[in-house]
Amino acid sequence: MSDKRQFVRTPFNCRIKIYHESIGELMVKTRDISDGGVFVILDPDKVPPIGSVVTGQVQGMPGDAPVVDMEVVRAEPDGVGLKFLREE
Structure with missing residues (x-):
């Protein structure tokens, strides 16, 4: 399997x-x-389908972190890889 990162x-x-x-x-x-x-x-059992767009926000920052859109690009037994979607 090739690494596409x-x-x-x-x-x-x-x-x-x-x-x-x-x-x-x-x-x-x-x-x-x-x-x-x-x-x-x-x-x-909580993994959205590959290709789904989720929103995310880092917690525990001194102020409110920005809410970002991310795409589910891969799923593994212990979690998911999310790709940051850039604003154009």
């Missing part, structure tokens, strides 16, 4: 609140992050 991943632990209509609002933890996206730890 464009960005280097960095281990990173924080809490993110994500929302999708199929799972509602969930508080999840991150495993790693890159310039292109983030991997969040999530129960397999």
Whole structure:
């Protein structure tokens, strides 16, 4: 299997609140992050379909972090890879 990643991943632990209509609002933890996206730890039965767009917001910041759109690009037994969607 070839690695299609464009960005280097960095281990990173924080809490993110994500929302999708199929799972509602969930508080999840991150495993790693890159310039292109983030991997969040999530129960397999709560994973939105590949291609779904979720919103996310980092929690625990001194002020309100921005809410960003992210696309589900891969699912693993312990969570999902989310790609940051850039505003054009």
